[in-house]
Amino acid sequence: MAATDLSHAHPLLQVSDLAKRYGEAEAQSTVFEQVSCEIAAGEFVAIVGNSGVGKSTFLxxxxxxxxxxxxxxxHQGVDLSTLNEAQRAIWRRAHLGFVFQAFHVLPHLDVTQNVALPLMLLGRMHDGGEQRVQQLLQAVGLQGLGPRLPQQLSGGQLQRVAIARALVHSPPLLLADEPTGNLDPSTAQQILDLLLAQTREQGTALVLVTHSGEAAKRADRVLRLTAVGMQTQETAAST
Known part of the structure; x- marks a missing residue:
């Protein structure tokens, strides 16, 4: 697959000289520092790196x-550090889809309700929302499982609930932390196809943390996170 030419696209997301540390003063421990990158709308960027380097923390x-x-x-010129917690929550609700490695589905809501939650929070359930939820349940292979509660699902099924929930409101920015880690190869391929379709068709910027070489090969760019910065890594899609 040829890489999408985004060299002239205005960046949706800009990260400049980012540093994350834990602890106080002289006892601080650095997770990463000097991390800079830009992500354009419609671009698929894979983040790779050694375990423990802070990829999930970066997301x-x-x-x-x-x-x-x-x-x-x-994000589109808005400095997230200037927003308080309530403002960040409102920003995430409108602009972000996040696939967590630990799923973070709500145990008291069934599958349909979990997937529909972003649309409910945005007040969009009456604007084709129910149809959108059912389309995504089918797209991730969960058709017929809408009434089930999370405790009735396997790890792979929970992963797909999290993916459908992140996609349902068509966010301009999609962050995914090992979204295929609990899936068999066939389902993983299906999910990557769905994520890539969202990126291409709706101009979503997709940032995906992965240890999967197959997933990374499909990205427009692969960036390797280290303790002292971010480096571009060649990928088959760019050759």
């Missing part, structure tokens, strides 16, 4: 779920 920073000690995260 949490991009989502405004975690704080950082240096640098900026700008």
């Amino acid at each position: 949490n920073c991009l989502a405004g779920l975690d704080s950082w000690q240096q640098g900026q995260v700008l």
Whole structure:
């Protein structure tokens, strides 16, 4: 697959000299620092790196779920560090889809309700929302499982609920933390197809953390996160 030419696209997301540290003063431990990158609308970027380097933490920073000690995260020119917690929550609701590695589905809601939650929060259930939910349940292979509660599902099925929920409101920014990690190869391929379709058809910027070489090969760019920055890594899609 040829890479999409986004060299002239205005960045949707800009990360400048980002540093994440834990602890106080001289006892601080650095997770990563000097991390800079830009992500364009409609671009699929894979983030790779050694275990423990902070890939999930980096995604949490991009989502405004975690704080950082240096640098900026700008979304369409808005500096997330200037927003308070309530403002960040409102921003996430409107602009972000997040596939968590630990799923974070709500145990008291059934599958349909979990997937529909972003639309409900945005007041969009009466604007084709129910049809959109059913379309996504079918797209991720969960048709007929809408009435089930999360405790009645397997890990792979929970992963697909999380993916459908992240996609349902067609967010301009989609962050995914190992979204195919609990899936068999065939289903993983199906999910990657769905994520890529969202990116191409709706101009969504997709940032995907992965250890899967197959997933990384499909990205427009592969960025390797290290403790001292972000490096571009060649991928089959760019050759």
